[in-house]
Amino acid sequence: MRTTLSFKVDAFGANISVIFTDEGYDKLVSILKKLYKKHSESYGDDTDHFDGACFSPDDDIYQYYVLFGTHYLTHGLIAHEAEHLKNYIFERFGYTIKSGSEELPSTLSELIATKIYGFVQKKSIKVRE
Numbered sequence: 001m002r003t004t005l006s007f008k009v010d011a012f013g014a015n016i017s018v019i020f021t022d023e024g025y026d027k028l029v030s031i032l033k034k035l036y037k038k039h040s041e042s043y044g045d046d047t048d049h050f051d052g053a054c055f056s057p058d059d060d061i062y063q064y065y066v067l068f069g070t071h072y073l074t075h076g077l078i079a080h081e082a083e084h085l086k087n088y089i090f091e092r093f094g095y096t097i098k099s100g101s102e103e104l105p106s107t108l109s110e111l112i113a114t115k116i117y118g119f120v121q122k123k124s125i126k127v128r129e
Contacts (some may be wrong), residue, residue, distance in 0.1 A: 001070075002031075005119040009111065012089050013062045018116055020125060022070040025049065035065055052077050054084035061092050066116075073120075074128050082112040 005018040036043040039057035051072035
């Protein structure tokens with residue numbers, strides 16, 4: 001099974017695609033490599049095992065991808081990738097998080113996680129404890 005959630009974060013013009021696959025680690029890597037190729041970027045020889053990934057292509061500042069292997073999906077992993085995504089968006093637009101200005105970043109992380117969790121529940125994707 002492979003399923004995709006797509007949503008926008010209008011304040012930043014961000015188009016987010018969240019891809020879930022239950023086809024194992026090799027398929028997760030294959031999907032990520034195809035996304036890199038689609039955007040004419042080199043994946044490299046990263047040999048580290050990962051359970052989720054976040055990718056923001058250089059050729060489209062508004063497109064962001066998050067990938068999850070459903071065999072590895074945990075609450076912590078969803079939060080982890082939501083944090084990466086938030087950081088990529090802020091980095092692209094030059095927003096620096098300073099002490100006392102955490103409300104906007106926290107709200108964006110919450111929005112991303114809420115969208116992902118809503119989709120996970122709708123599609124009955126199991127989240128491991």
